[in-house]
Every structure is written in structure tokens, then in C-alpha cells.
Amino acid sequence: MMCQHCVHTIEGELSELEGVKSVKAALDEKSVDVSFDAPASEEKIIDLLKEINYPPKTG
């Protein structure tokens, strides 16, 4: 499921993660581009996406 509400949820949740600089969720591609520095990590981002029920297919 990926609608405008999902985009808003994903961008909102990820942007609150410490170290995340920008989040861009693409509705058409069902993808999320995340720019981040420490202490954020790919693992933390993936964990958060799972937590909010949008488990990513790839890292």
C-alpha cells in the first residue's frame, strides 16, 4: 500500500530519526530516498520502516 497518506507517514517518521537530513518518498516508484549521517544508519531506518508497517524489500 502506498498512497499520499503513506508518503506523509513515512517522511514524517523517518525525518524524526536523529541524523536523518532529508527524506523523499516516491509514490510511483514505491521507494524512499534517505540522506543521513550518524547516529542514523541504514539498519535503524529499516527497523523504523518495519515498525510503522512499511518493511522495505531491499536495503
Ligand SMILES: [Cu+2]
Ligand atoms: Cu497508503
